[in-house]
Amino acid sequence: MGGNGTGQSILVEGLEKRFGDVHALRGIDFAVPRGSVLGLLGPNGAGKTTAVRILTTLLTPDGGRAVVEGFDVVRDAAAVRRLLGLAGQSAAIQEELTGRENLEIIGRLYHLGRAEAGRRADELLERFDLAPAAHRPAKTYSGGMQRRLDLAASLVAHPAVLFLDEPTTGLDPRGRSGMWEVIRELVAQGTTLLLTTQYLEEADELADQIVVIDQGAVIAAGTSEQLKSKVGGDVVEFTVPDASRLGDAVAAVAGLTDGDPFTDQETGKVSVSIGDRGSEALIEVVRRLDAAAVEIAGLSLRRPSLDDVFLALTGHAAEESAATPGPPRRRGRRARQEAGA
């Protein structure tokens, strides 16, 4: 399998790319062990698509190198193309053709032969819950179905390495969870996967290793747990329904830790970082609020989320520049509506 005995399926070293004045990649490094999932996480414009395009032989890097299954993506581009599958941000399926026709044509282009291409198309349609829509033009499909068809198309030739560039961007929550389920199944079968996403929750759900990039540079890498531990310990979170008592609540818990509690004036939510003191700190919070006679709702102790990680690493939220609202943001809006009701 390839000329690479190290067990790394994808290896990226010092990768650089410029578009005129824009320094899209400023020398990034990462490796993806065979059979594992790497989440390339970053806001819009971070350089995720550029990295994927270089790895899939569509762009030539200006510096550094990238190797897929032992083949250099520039020198051995033809060999790399025989190993990879790619599904992108915009579904590249032909909308006028039916789902089955789309897959059949891809199969023919992979030289499967007419009968085999048809058989493979049916198999994939079945597997991605598209069989009932197999003979309908793809333009009648929902967004989620189109993405699944696009993903199916990338799998026609059983790729050893799969690249998914923002596979759920623009999907509604149902489409997104459907997509996650499909991706998890794929991964369980041992395909190496590089997935890019703007959604922290998505990387957390699907990836073994996460590489966080911002403005063309890697700013953090590790497992989801490792990244979370960078923010420093657990968080106690509660909501004060009565906005006039918010100040009292903050004053009551302020002495508990070194840092200031974080408050969201709009939702009345207060988060207190409590290090590794766990339930002991939780009890202390309840005692103090009780003593101050502040009524609270929704008290919880949680591990820091990747949102907290991104804020801690970059000083700005991951999705502030994103065009499409992601799940964390949606949650925020809902919370605000409830608070206003």
Place this chain on the structure above:
Amino acid sequence: MTTVAAPITVAPTAPPIIRQAGWAVTDSLVMAKRNLLVWSRVPAYIVFTIVQPVMFVLMFRYVFGGAIHVPVKGGYVSYLMPGIIGQTGAFASMGTAISLAQEVQKGAIDRFRSMPIARSAVLAGRLIADVVRMLITIVIVVGIGYAVGFRFQNGVGGAVCMVLLATGFGLAVCCISAFTGLAIRDEESAQAFGLIWLFPLTFVSSAFVPIQTMPSWLQVFARNQPITLIINAMRSFALGGPVAHALWTSLASIAGVLIFFLPLAVRAYRRTS
């Protein structure tokens, strides 16, 4: 289904060269079939490739035709039909530019470029499909022509040569259009740009009116531009008469366009990333 190792069924080594050459042909045919299938599913495309040339035949035959006098056996309709067929070949190229621009925008070309298919297949498949589309239109236009009084006057051989020349000309214009579509990458701009040069070039030619009726300053251009040469040759094939001079000059101009624009189109395709 429970295998842990990454399944590799596609050989990572390069297949033999003969095999690759064969695939270059079949890949192009698969792409051509895909393009024709798409074309047959979009009513607007069908209207554009069939209804529009038919309207031109009827309009020129019955609306303008009475005012245009030509020294040709069979009258204006005999003069007109080779012109309309030549124009059909030229205008078929608009579809080439529009489709390629669309595919660049949608990311479809990117997807094909990431697959181990022959590099030439996307472009070749497009051109093959467009030539087939053009032939369908030509057959329909000739049928309509026969219904309104047109007759080939130079035998079957002449008719076939005329259609072949129109097709070769259309293919050459499609190459120019493929280049502009890939270079411009925007569907509407590609279409507008096509109209800007195709309209004057086809109308300031011998396609619809005899050149002697134009002002003398325009005659110099109209007489010597390639579309006039090609249409004159087509007319001689269809109606009889001396063909040699017009034929050689038109074949030379078709070859010139192909030699110049085909490499440009291939280069623009390579640079779509």
